[in-house]
Amino acid sequence: MVEKEAPIAEGEIIQRCQAGDQEAFRSVVESYQNVLFGTAYLMTGSRTVAEDQVQEAFISAWKGIGSFRPGHPLKPWLVRILVNKVLSYKRANSIAVSTLNPDIITDPVDDPTEDIELKDQLQRFLPRLSEEQRQIVLLRYFTGLSIAETSTALRRRQGTVKSQAHRALELLKNLIEDDNNLQ
Amino acid sequence: MSNVKNDVKNLEQRLYRFFQKQAKSLKASEDLWPKLESRLGEKSTDAGANNTKRGFSWWLSGPRLVAVSASLSLVLILVVVGSLWLTTNHTPNNMPSTPYGSISESDAGSYGSIVLGPSSGPTGAGVTLGAPGPTGPAGHDGTTVTISGSGFSADVGVSNYGVLDTAQRQVIYQATVSLEVDTVPSALTRVQTIAKSLGGWVDNISSYGGQTQTQATITIRVPQDQFFTALDNLQSLGTVQSQNVSSQDVTEQYIDLEARLKSSQLEKQSLQALLAKVATVNDEILIQGQLTQVQSQIESLQGQINYIQNRVDMASITVALNIPTQNVGQPPSADLTIAVSNVESSLASVKQLISTVRGVVDTNTISFSNGKESAALSLRVYRSDFDHILVSIESEGKIQQKTVQETATPQQAQIQTGSALPPPDATISLRLIEASGFWTTTNIRVVAIAGGVVVLTLLVFLGLAHRAGLLRRKIS
Numbered sequence: 208m209v210e211k212e213a214p215i216a217e218g219e220i221i222q223r224c225q226a227g228d229q230e231a232f233r234s235v236v237e238s239y240q241n242v243l244f245g246t247a248y249l250m251t252g253s254r255t256v257a258e259d260q261v262q263e264a265f266i267s268a269w270k271g272i273g274s275f276r277p278g279h280p281l282k283p284w285l286v287r288i289l290v291n292k293v294l295s296y297k298r299a300n301s302i303a304v305s306t307l308n309p310d311i312i313t314d315p316v317d318d319p320t321e322d323i324e325l326k327d328q329l330q331r332f333l334p335r336l337s338e339e340q341r342q343i344v345l346l347r348y349f350t351g352l353s354i355a356e357t358s359t360a361l362r363r364r365q366g367t368v369k370s371q372a373h374r375a376l377e378l379l380k381n382l383i384e385d386d387n388n389l390q
Numbered sequence: 391m392s393n394v395k396n397d398v399k400n401l402e403q404r405l406y407r408f409f410q411k412q413a414k415s416l417k418a419s420e421d422l423w424p425k426l427e428s429r430l431g432e433k434s435t436d437a438g439a440n441n442t443k444r445g446f447s448w449w450l451s452g453p454r455l456v457a458v459s460a461s462l463s464l465v466l467i468l469v470v471v472g473s474l475w476l477t478t479n480h481t482p483n484n485m486p487s488t489p490y491g492s493i494s495e496s497d498a499g500s501y502g503s504i505v506l507g508p509s510s511g512p513t514g515a516g517v518t519l520g521a522p523g524p525t526g527p528a529g530h531d532g533t534t535v536t537i538s539g540s541g542f543s544a545d546v547g548v549s550n551y552g553v554l555d556t557a558q559r560q561v562i563y564q565a566t567v568s569l570e571v572d573t574v575p576s577a578l579t580r581v582q583t584i585a586k587s588l589g590g591w592v593d594n595i596s597s598y599g600g601q602t603q604t605q606a607t608i609t610i611r612v613p614q615d616q617f618f619t620a621l622d623n624l625q626s627l628g629t630v631q632s633q634n635v636s637s638q639d640v641t642e643q644y645i646d647l648e649a650r651l652k653s654s655q656l657e658k659q660s661l662q663a664l665l666a667k668v669a670t671v672n673d674e675i676l677i678q679g680q681l682t683q684v685q686s687q688i689e690s691l692q693g694q695i696n697y698i699q700n701r702v703d704m705a706s707i708t709v710a711l712n713i714p715t716q717n718v719g720q721p722p723s724a725d726l727t728i729a730v731s732n733v734e735s736s737l738a739s740v741k742q743l744i745s746t747v748r749g750v751v752d753t754n755t756i757s758f759s760n761g762k763e764s765a766a767l768s769l770r771v772y773r774s775d776f777d778h779i780l781v782s783i784e785s786e787g788k789i790q791q792k793t794v795q796e797t798a799t800p801q802q803a804q805i806q807t808g809s810a811l812p813p814p815d816a817t818i819s820l821r822l823i824e825a826s827g828f829w830t831t832t833n834i835r836v837v838a839i840a841g842g843v844v845v846l847t848l849l850v851f852l853g854l855a856h857r858a859g860l861l862r863r864k865i866s
Contacts, residue, residue: 229430236423245416258419265426276741278754312412325408348402349409376398376405383401 217281224272232272236265239282243289246350250293250342252304252311260296264289283356286346290360306341307333332382340375343368560644560698563617563705565635570714571628574606577711584623585610590704609708617705624709631712640698647698651691658684721815722776724794729825730787733763736822740767743782747775749814762824769818776816783820790823 223231243264247257267288275284297304309330333341339361346357354372358365571577574597582592590612597606612620621635661681668674730736737756744751749771756765771779780794 229427232430233423233427236426240418240422241416242413244418244422245413248416249412258422261418262422262426262429265422266429269430276738276745278741279738322408322411325404329408344405345409348405349413351406351410373398376401379405380398380401 218277221272221275221277221281224269225275225277232269235268235281235285239285240265242282242350243285246286246345247289247293249308249311249345249349250290250304250306251297251302252308256296256302260289260292264292267292280356282350283352283359286350286352286356286360287362290342290346305334305338307345309333328383328386329379331386332379335382336375336378337371340371340378343372344375347372559639560641560702561614562638562640562698562701563614563635564638565617565621565633565705565707566710567621567624567633567707568631568710568712569624569628570631571711572713574604574711574713577627578606578608580627581608581610581624581709581711584620585612588612588616588620588623590616590620593706604713606711607708608711609706611704611706614703614705617707620705620707624707628711629714640702644695644698644702647691647695651688651695654684654688654691658688721773721817722794722796723817723819724776724780724792725819726780726783726789726793727791727821727823728784728787729790730822731825733765733822733824736786737765737767739786740769740783740820740822743779744769744771747771747779749775749779762826764824765822767818767820767822769820770814771816771818772814773816775814776818780818783818786822787825 220231220234224235240261243261244257247260247264248254251257251260264285268285271288275281296302307329312326312330333344336344342361343357346352346360347354350360352360354369355365357372358368361368569577578595578597585592590610593609593611595606595608598604610620621633625633658681661677661684665674665677665681668677728736733756737754741751741754749769752768752770754765754767756763758764784792
């Protein structure tokens with residue numbers, strides 16, 4: 208049997224935000240701005256657009272913080288707002304840049320041998336995944352959300368997210384395996 | 391050459407490490423907060439619109455501010471214009487024929503009555519002021535406070551009677567106050583004490599509700615100059631539910647009676663003088679008879695004057711006392727077990743529901759047992775919300791177990807606007823369990839309906855095909 212308990216400190220900050228405390232909201236922004244920016248950047252491929260969308264997401268979060276249910280984690284909620292903003296922006300501006308576009312993946316700094324190989328493989332194989340699968344990979348491994356949190360952020364059923372994540376990993380694994388065998 | 395482990399778990403870990411390194415190189419610009427802060431300031435009213443703790447300052451913003459300002463300005467203009475009109479045009483000729491002011495529409499017009507409101511509260515009644523007039527007792531939020539009458543204005547008195555001032559005017563003050571008190575007998579005693587301390591007395595007491603005395607009505611008389619002091623003191627005994635203050639200007643009637651009395655007294659003196667001069671017995675008898683009539687008339691007039699004087703000197707206040715309805719009956723309670731398709735979403739939905747009716751979630755436990763999720767909640771809501779909240783919760787899924795304890799008087803006490811909210815006391819113990827299997831009642835219904843539609847469509851198709859001869863041709 209597993210008991211679930213809401214994080215206390217974050218709960219207090221949320222309550223202060225709901226009471227209109229901008230300083231409390233500042234701490235929320237500072238905690239999540241980098242991860243949201245990275246997520247937006249990997250979805251759009253543009254730093255300017257990513258910064259704009261992160262701003263819009265935070266503004267929406269401030270406006271809607273009253274409807275946030277205390278006791279729930281804030282991160283997936285913020286990510287959901289951001290994902291909606293980015294997708295709306297892409298639709299409105301007819302931007303076809305896919306999530307996790309291989310061109311925008313930067314060169315790894317540490318452990319270059321393994322990472323450069325993985326980067327090379329991801330650049331070749333990520334386009335083989337569907338847009339939905341790429342979004343799930345992004346939110347799971349870059350944004351750091353659990354299956355449940357990813358399902359919240361993408362407004363999809365947990366089962367769907369779980370199966371899509373599994374399929375994406377299976378596909379990547381097979382492609383990387385074949386690639387390794389060829390070498 | 392490659393050391394890549396090809397199992398999915400390993401790939402997951404590699405992906406996580408790879409992307410976390412990516413994350414280190416992706417930082418938001420440092421001036422994000424300053425940019426945001428300026429925008430938060432611009433949209434602070436919008437932000438407030440969605441905050442749960444909405445203050446009056448938020449409410450009174452935007453279009454509402456304009457509307458409220460316009461309404462207040464309009465009311466202010468009406469008050470000023472009404473006051474000016476009263477001071478310039480109010481002559482004795484347009485005095486109402488009835489002694490009471492602010493009753494009929496025409497009277498209200500001549501006295502410039504102003505209706506403000508409606509104020510929020512249990513009765514939803516407004517505040518009616520007979521204007522202009524002295525400062526009367528202030529109305530409590532959510533109560534009915536009616537002040538009416540012709541005797542409240544000193545200005546009116548001057549213009550009506552020229553040399554008359556307020557002190558010379560004869561005005562009967564009356565009030566009816568309905569109070570909600572903790573215990574009626576002790577409140578009765580305190581009302582009597584108030585009357586005596588102000589130099590008055592108790593006119594009448596009646597109580598109901600047997601020995602417990604849940605209701606009582608008491609009428610007290612207090613000196614006119616202590617009228618508003620008495621009202622203030624009475625209001626402090628409990629919660630004012632309604633209050634009606636009225637005045638009756640009897641100056642005209644009083645002056646008329648005094649004039650008639652003076653005239654009768656003069657007549658009496660004349661008759662007495664005449665009586666001293668009469669020479670015959672017949673004349674003496676005739677004058678004596680007239681003198682008796684005049685004397686009787688004088689006594690009657692003096693009696694009426696005394697009665698009015700007494701009513702003017704001693705104002706009358708009737709106080710209705712009753713205990714709050716919340717002191718009667720126990721709160722309702724319910725114990726529910728509901729099978730739902732998704733425990734987490736139902737839990738969120740229930741919490742949202744409870745928060746909308748200012749209820750409280752006392753405890754909230756989610757647990758996993760035998761691969762199934764369940765949640766246990768302890769909720770409290772206001773009695774007035776108990777029934778519909780129960781119906782809403784039941785609609786979340788299939789009821790497995792239900793025990794409801796209703797009470798004879800499920801309504802909690804009316805909540806006075808502006809006063810502290812009492813905590814909700816109707817309890818709901820809720821257990822949400824995950825529904826098992828595909829063949830739930832809803833699914834069986836859907837499958838049955840869908841199957842029926844398919845079979846019906848097939849039959850119709852076969853019928854049409856048969857009529858068209860398609861089947862016969864195919865068979866042949």
